[in-house]
Amino acid sequence: MVVTTSWYLTLAAILFSMGAVGLLTRRNPLIMIMCIELMLNAVNLTFVSLGSELGDLGGQLSVFFVLVVAASEVVVGLAVVVAIMRRRQGATVDDLSVLGG
Amino acid sequence: MDAAVFLISAAIVLTGAGGVLVARNPVHAALFLVQTLFGVAVLFVLQDATFLAAVQVIVYAGAVVILFLFVIMLLGVDRAEDLGVEPIVGQRPVAAIVGASLLGMLLTALLVSVDGPTGAHGANTALGDAADNTRLLGEALFTDYVFAVELTAILLTVAVIGAVVLARRVRGPLAPLPVVVVASVADDGEQGDDGPPDVVEATDASDEGEGA
Numbered sequence: 280m281v282v283t284t285s286w287y288l289t290l291a292a293i294l295f296s297m298g299a300v301g302l303l304t305r306r307n308p309l310i311m312i313m314c315i316e317l318m319l320n321a322v323n324l325t326f327v328s329l330g331s332e333l334g335d336l337g338g339q340l341s342v343f344f345v346l347v348v349a350a351s352e353v354v355v356g357l358a359v360v361v362a363i364m365r366r367r368q369g370a371t372v373d374d375l376s377v378l379g380g
Numbered sequence: 381m382d383a384a385v386f387l388i389s390a391a392i393v394l395t396g397a398g399g400v401l402v403a404r405n406p407v408h409a410a411l412f413l414v415q416t417l418f419g420v421a422v423l424f425v426l427q428d429a430t431f432l433a434a435v436q437v438i439v440y441a442g443a444v445v446i447l448f449l450f451v452i453m454l455l456g457v458d459r460a461e462d463l464g465v466e467p468i469v470g471q472r473p474v475a476a477i478v479g480a481s482l483l484g485m486l487l488t489a490l491l492v493s494v495d496g497p498t499g500a501h502g503a504n505t506a507l508g509d510a511a512d513n514t515r516l517l518g519e520a521l522f523t524d525y526v527f528a529v530e531l532t533a534i535l536l537t538v539a540v541i542g543a544v545v546l547a548r549r550v551r552g553p554l555a556p557l558p559v560v561v562v563a564s565v566a567d568d569g570e571q572g573d574d575g576p577p578d579v580v581e582a583t584d585a586s587d588e589g590e591g592a
Contacts, residue, residue, distance in 0.1 A: 280383035285491055287423065290390050292486035294416075297397040300479035304472055309406050309448060313413050316444065317397050320420050323432075325490070331427045334507045336520055339429050343521065346432075346439055347532040351539030353444050357451045358543035364455045373467050 287328035295321035306371040308360050312353060319349045385426055393419035410448045417441050428510040431517050 298317030305311055323342045330338020363375065392415060399412030417440045424433035466472055507516075521529055 282382045282386045282426070286386060286390075287427070288490040289487060290393065290423075292483055292490055294393060294397055295486060296479045296483035297394070297401060299482055300475050301397075301401040303475035303478060304401070306467060307406060309452060310400065310403075310409050313400050313409055313448065316413060316440070317400060317416060320417065320440075323436075324420055324423060327424055327427050327429050327432065331429070331507060336507045336516055339432055339507075339513075339517060340520055340525060342429075342432055343435070343517070344528060344532060346435060347536065350439060350444060351535050353447060354539045354543045355546070357447060358546035361451060361455065361547045371467075 284328050284332040287324060291321040291324040291328070294318075294324070306373055308363075308372050308375075309357075311372065312356050312360075316349065316353070319345060382426060385422065389419045389422040389426070392416070393423070406452045407449065410445050410452065413448070414441050414445050417445070428507075428513060430510050431514040 295318050298314045298321060301314035301317065302311055305314065323345055326338040326342045326345070328338075330336065330341075367374070396412045396414075396416030396419060399415065400409045403409040403412055417436060421433040421436040421441075424430075424436060
């Protein structure tokens with residue numbers, strides 16, 4: 280059996296959907312950020328697969344920048360979670376509707 | 381051989397993702413996340429993206445997940461979450477439907493259009509083999525994409541400064557966030573009332589700890 284690009288793209292699609300479902304169902308903000316990481320990884324897998332399909336380094340270069348953006352997103356997101364949890368222990372995202380209209 | 385490696389790592393990736401979805405304890409979810417990230421790194425190696433595989437392990441598994449674990453331990457939120465209750469009625473069926481339709485759309489878009497491009501190879505930067513991967517990436521990053529690399533440096537600096545500002549210790553007792561009464565989370569509202577004294581105590585204790 281030869282592993283074609285379609286296999287990778289299918290796996291990435293499944294991973295992305297699982298991340299999306301997790302983001303919609305979980306209430307713990309930390310686990311929601313983890314689900315966002317899952318989705319970002321699925322996109323990275325797609326980038327690398329299509330890059331090697333087309334023989335272009337651009338896919339891997341994009342993944343490099345996605346990694347940097349993901350790292351800064353996690354840093355800021357976790358800082359926000361820490362700031363919220365200090366004020367209110369055990370908060371879930373359902374409790375955080377302060378900004379809601 | 382490739383197919384065997386792919387199938388095993390795909391199983392690792394998907395079980396890890398499933399673990400993140402259903403783990404009750406955030407620490408377990410973080411460990412399942414590590415499993416998924418390692419599986420993706422193996423898939424990168426399988427596609428000759430050796431540099432990205434190394435970066436995946438170092439940055440994601442080594443830095444991002446450790447950051448998650450630090451926050452979990454720091455906040456003491458490592459108690460299990462009760463997944464039995466559904467806070468918003470009908471949330472999970474709707475999420476399952478959204479996820480399934482998202483999967484269908486993604487598969488259609490990705491698999492139908494793979495052969496949609498002309499099939500001509502990219503004209504920007506040639507993809508070398510695994511041995512040349514790191515050199516080619518470095519050359520491309522520091523010639524054609526050097527401005528973008530500088531911008532990521534600025535982004536990382538801003539993110540670090542923002543994190544320090546957001547998470548710094550505020551002087552004096554902390555005002556609790558206003559408790560918004562939502563009908564479906566009435567039991568959480570009681571928890572919130574007990575919460576603020578605990579928070580202040582914890583803050584004082586850690587202050588003394590730092591002083592000593």
